[in-house]
Structures are given as structure tokens and as C-alpha cells.
Amino acid sequence: MDFTCTYASPLGDIELASNGEALIGLWFKGQKYDAATLSPTAQEKPGDSVLTQARAWLDAYFEGRDPGEIPPCAPRGSEFRQLVWAKLAEIPYGELVTYGDIAKAIEADTGKKRSARAVGGAVGHNPVSIILPCHRVVGASRSLTGYAGGIERKIALLKLEGVDMGTVTVPTKGTAL
Incomplete structure (x- = not known):
């Protein structure tokens, strides 16, 4: 239930x-x-x-504090999505990684090559956002690619964590940093 x-x-x-x-x-x-x-x-x-x-x-x-250890999570999804979501849980508070970084980490763990695009699809379907911090994943050029909750929320979450927004780009016109 x-x-x-x-x-x-x-x-x-x-x-x-x-x-x-x-x-x-x-x-x-x-x-x-x-x-x-x-x-x-x-x-x-x-x-x-x-x-x-x-x-x-x-x-x-x-409240703007690192809340520490995440609650127990059991997101529902394919084996590949589970691998990606487990990598999300490893991203430290206030830090960014790329989709390619996650793909390389999964390849290192499994021996199977994965594309950044495939990782992006799994990240986009993350059912436990914020706690499994998909908002901390950026494109290879440090661009703030999509976020299921909206790019404005992604920006707000990163700012809350103290991410230097001068180090990222927003590809969408009209979105203020």
C-alpha cells in the first residue's frame, strides 16, 4: 500500500x-x-x-542547511534507472556533476558503456526529486538543462545550496539567474 x-x-x-x-x-x-x-x-x-x-x-x-543523510528511498523503475538514481544519491550537497560523469561512473561499476543521453532520460524520470538530487546534474558545458519541476525551481534549489550561479549557463531565454 x-x-x-x-x-x-x-x-x-x-x-x-x-x-x-x-x-x-x-x-x-x-x-x-x-x-x-x-x-x-x-x-x-x-x-x-x-x-x-x-x-x-x-x-x-x-532552511538552507545540509539536511544530512537521506531518508530511506525505494524509487520504482528499471534496473538502469535504479543505477542512475543511486548515483544521484551520491552527489554531495551544493556540488554539481554532469550527465557524462554519471555515465562514466556507471560504466566503471558495471563494465557497460552508457551514454550521457540515456543517463539524462533516467535523471528526468527521477521519482524522488530533491532528496535524490537530480537538480545537481548539469550538461557537459555546465548548462542547466531541463528539470521536471521547471528550470526556475532548479535554479532556486541550486541557489539555496550555495552553488555559484556564475559557473553555469541557462540555455533558455528569459530565465533569470
Whole structure:
């Protein structure tokens, strides 16, 4: 059984989802792929211990502090996506990596060559955003490529973590840093 609750973040409402043992989802309401891996029989249960732990983590995060160890996560997806999402969990707070960096790390672990484009697809479908920090992944030229929650939120999350925004570029016209 899946359980959900809403978290009111400074960047908009977030839906959290748990299977009772681990976090399975964290989506900005209305974002691309919102709740894509959530069971249709999910029930609202704000008192779920995993959801309570995730809300505490998010409270610290949005206060501008490194919240430390992530809550238990069990995102649903293919074996390749699981490999990519595990690499996301290793990205330190306030640091950036490229899609190519992740592809090389997976190749080093598995012996199988993976493209940065394939990694990008998996990153884009990350069902536990922020906690599995897909916003910390940038293009090879340090460009802020897409973010399912919107490029403005990606920028806000990176600024919150103290990333020097002068070291990245935004390919979309009209987006202010």
C-alpha cells in the first residue's frame, strides 16, 4: 500500500509518497511525470513514519542547511534507472556533476558503456526529486538543462545550496539567474 501527504515548500506544494518502509515519490504538484510511479490506490496518511522523516529532512533543506543523510528511498523503475538514481544519491550537497560523469561512473561499476543521453532520460524520470538530487546534474558545458519541476525551481534549489550561479549557463531565454 502506498501512502501520501502534501508538503508546502517555498517553491510550491510537493506530494510525498511512501510504501510504509521507504520514500517512493517526491514530486512538485503538476510537474512533468507527477506521481507517475504511484499506485492508484494510494491513501493520504500524513502520520506515516517515512513521510514524517521526509518532511523533517525537507524542513532542514529549505532552511538552507545540509539536511544530512537521506531518508530511506525505494524509487520504482528499471534496473538502469535504479543505477542512475543511486548515483544521484551520491552527489554531495551544493556540488554539481554532469550527465557524462554519471555515465562514466556507471560504466566503471558495471563494465557497460552508457551514454550521457540515456543517463539524462533516467535523471528526468527521477521519482524522488530533491532528496535524490537530480537538480545537481548539469550538461557537459555546465548548462542547466531541463528539470521536471521547471528550470526556475532548479535554479532556486541550486541557489539555496550555495552553488555559484556564475559557473553555469541557462540555455533558455528569459530565465533569470
